[in-house]
Amino acid sequence: MATNIIDWTDSWQDKLDIKSKYASADAISARFSKEVAEGKLPFCSMPYMAELLYDLEGLEDYVKGFDHMLLLGIGGSVLGARALQKAFFSEQDEPCHKGPWFWIGDNVCAKTLESYLEKLPLEKTLVAVVSKSGGTIETISQYFLIRKKMQKKLGEKWNRNFLFVTDKKSGFLREQADELSIRTLEVPDNLGGRYSVLSAVGLLPAMFMGIDYRSLVEGASAVLSSLASSTLDAETLLNHPSYKIACWNATLMEKGYNELIFFSYIPQWACFGQWFAQLWAESLGKEGKGSQPIPAVGATDQHSVNQMFLDGPRNKGCLFLTCDSLPHGEKFLEDIPDKFSYIKGKSFGDLIHAEGLGTKMALSANDVPLVEFKMAEASEESAGRLMGVLMAATIFTGWMMGINPIDQPAVELGKRLAKARLGADGLQEEKNDLEAFLSTKREEQIF
Numbered sequence: 001m002a003t004n005i006i007d008w009t010d011s012w013q014d015k016l017d018i019k020s021k022y023a024s025a026d027a028i029s030a031r032f033s034k035e036v037a038e039g040k041l042p043f044c045s046m047p048y049m050a051e052l053l054y055d056l057e058g059l060e061d062y063v064k065g066f067d068h069m070l071l072l073g074i075g076g077s078v079l080g081a082r083a084l085q086k087a088f089f090s091e092q093d094e095p096c097h098k099g100p101w102f103w104i105g106d107n108v109c110a111k112t113l114e115s116y117l118e119k120l121p122l123e124k125t126l127v128a129v130v131s132k133s134g135g136t137i138e139t140i141s142q143y144f145l146i147r148k149k150m151q152k153k154l155g156e157k158w159n160r161n162f163l164f165v166t167d168k169k170s171g172f173l174r175e176q177a178d179e180l181s182i183r184t185l186e187v188p189d190n191l192g193g194r195y196s197v198l199s200a201v202g203l204l205p206a207m208f209m210g211i212d213y214r215s216l217v218e219g220a221s222a223v224l225s226s227l228a229s230s231t232l233d234a235e236t237l238l239n240h241p242s243y244k245i246a247c248w249n250a251t252l253m254e255k256g257y258n259e260l261i262f263f264s265y266i267p268q269w270a271c272f273g274q275w276f277a278q279l280w281a282e283s284l285g286k287e288g289k290g291s292q293p294i295p296a297v298g299a300t301d302q303h304s305v306n307q308m309f310l311d312g313p314r315n316k317g318c319l320f321l322t323c324d325s326l327p328h329g330e331k332f333l334e335d336i337p338d339k340f341s342y343i344k345g346k347s348f349g350d351l352i353h354a355e356g357l358g359t360k361m362a363l364s365a366n367d368v369p370l371v372e373f374k375m376a377e378a379s380e381e382s383a384g385r386l387m388g389v390l391m392a393a394t395i396f397t398g399w400m401m402g403i404n405p406i407d408q409p410a411v412e413l414g415k416r417l418a419k420a421r422l423g424a425d426g427l428q429e430e431k432n433d434l435e436a437f438l439s440t441k442r443e444e445q446i447f
């Protein structure tokens, strides 16, 4: 198997003195072992995996009997699946694709939902409703509308076209599943959305799309098993890429680098940037600390946000993703005008490689500390490794910052205010705040 490499040459690790963070290895390894043993870090130990793989195998004929899967969810419940779709099921975006089709409803957008309701052949569509809490309004409200339509169209057997991925005991979706005999897969305890891509949350859609989800799991296990081991010690941690990435990031943040670019030069992996952005932001944006993740994709974003990366505020670090074994595509032959003669005999692969190298060197020359992930192959196994390392690095970074990387308390306020606005019971304080806010004279301007 080809080897993935993390290249630290341009990371400024000495200049930043990231080694000063290594002193935390004893405490962090002890805490990690303890939390794994207590079942608090299932993204790493994956105690649910054998049963899940068995269940997925049992469901395969049923799931693949549908032409369409419509995934309803939001945030961590869908971002992993979308990244996998774009990376490993790009056929769907290619001309003349003949199915299967995978769709995602992850917003409150009447136009999109209406088009799903009107245009999807509902009898051939499996609706996968994914919500750990089982009560997220953006997800559940879509479920209500689609359920109504399905019931009308399919009659008594409508529930055959639904599958819920949710908590095993609690929440509205669990109650619905029990009451209406809807198939379910579990989101394990203590597995928050943004750490759940390697559970049924990501693997069910992957299975539907024909993605090699077992290799994904194998890749993640290969990088996470030493951390999940009961013998984890400071030395193992110090040699683990996720710990070093955490030391690097925690140091960058302390030194005022409050933005972190995720620059993918594997074009079809662009959505891993969205997945990572949510993982990083929701885990680490706390108590006035953190670094804002910025997903970018080469070469496209060289003509967009790259100017700011290169010559805007010097407050950015960069995770840079490359793969030398991408398909090279056709070569440019003799019909190329002289002006472009430098690409004669070269391929698309040469072009993206050269552009990646140019961008990486330019970022370095402009004082952006950069760590390069050189993926040996743009495969499921490599993606599993990458996601495993990034999830663990996020936890370690949070612990070094002294915050809890598992919760996301700040996002609750907006949700409570929206509920109050819609007239939900209780929430008197929010209702008072709303009244005060809405009665304030607005300073408005016509444009």
Ligand code: PA5
Pocket: 074, 075, 076, 077, 130, 131, 132, 133, 134, 135, 136, 139, 192, 193, 194, 195, 282
């Ligand atoms: O990462 C997270 O925990 C969140 O982004 C959740 O995934 C998101 O809020 C959706 O929650 P739920 O799965 O409970 O519907």
